[in-house]
Amino acid sequence: xxxxxxxxxxxxxxxxxxxxxxxxxxxxxxxxxxxxxxxxxxxxxxxxxxxxxxxxxxxxxxxxxxxxxxxxxxxxxxxxxxxxxxxxxxxxxxxxxxxxxxxxxxxxxxxxxxxxxxxxxxxxxxxxxxxxxxxxxxxxxxxxxxxxxxxxxxxxxxxxxxxxxxxxxxxxxxxxxxxxxxxxxxxxx
Numbered sequence: 001x002x003x004x005x006x007x008x009x010x011x012x013x014x015x016x017x018x019x020x021x022x023x024x025x026x027x028x029x030x031x032x033x034x035x036x037x038x039x040x041x042x043x044x045x046x047x048x049x050x051x052x053x054x055x056x057x058x059x060x061x062x063x064x065x066x067x068x069x070x071x072x073x074x075x076x077x078x079x080x081x082x083x084x085x086x087x088x089x090x091x092x093x094x095x096x097x098x099x100x101x102x103x104x105x106x107x108x109x110x111x112x113x114x115x116x117x118x119x120x121x122x123x124x125x126x127x128x129x130x131x132x133x134x135x136x137x138x139x140x141x142x143x144x145x146x147x148x149x150x151x152x153x154x155x156x157x158x159x160x161x162x163x164x165x166x167x168x169x170x171x172x173x174x175x176x177x178x179x180x181x182x183x184x185x186x187x188x189x
Contacts, residue, residue, distance in 0.1 A: 014125035027052035
């Protein structure tokens with residue numbers, strides 16, 4: 001939890017402000033996950049700070065998130081072609097992926113339970129970037145990623161919007177597949 005909060009604060013994901021009247025304030029809570037390695041042993045414990053906006057607006061007692069990802073058949077096909085042709089493959093994992101996208105509206109959130117900032121009691125967090133739990137969090141990330149990668153000349157596939165590619169007349173090509181916070185890339189000269 002401390003590592004998560006340090007990453008959020010280091011990346012300036014919010015600022016402490018007095019809560020303005022007439023606005024709504026989202027609560028927050030922690031989501032925990034146990035990551036298991038290939039041998040079945042616990043690899044690491046993870047904690048993510050999330051807003052309660054989505055939870056409250058849907059009247060749910062737990063959250064289920066959906067994110068635009070490449071279809072598994074596309075991922076398998078991509079990996080098969082890479083393997084058969086002995087082509088290079090690069091993988092990139094982006095930490096705190098969803099908090100790297102901006103917000104389209106003002107969002108205020110309570111301070112984290114048990115981790116309130118010293119000397120900041122009575123203040124709330126005005127979010128600068130999306131957090132898990134906001135209705136717009138996965139779309140905001142995908143929209144930002146898509147815009148940036150297309151600015152480099154890659155095109156979005158019509159068959160799968162999580163696949164981006166660029167083919168040149170010289171036979172060079174780049175393929176990128178996005179799967180939540182992992183990007184698989186192939187480049188051929």
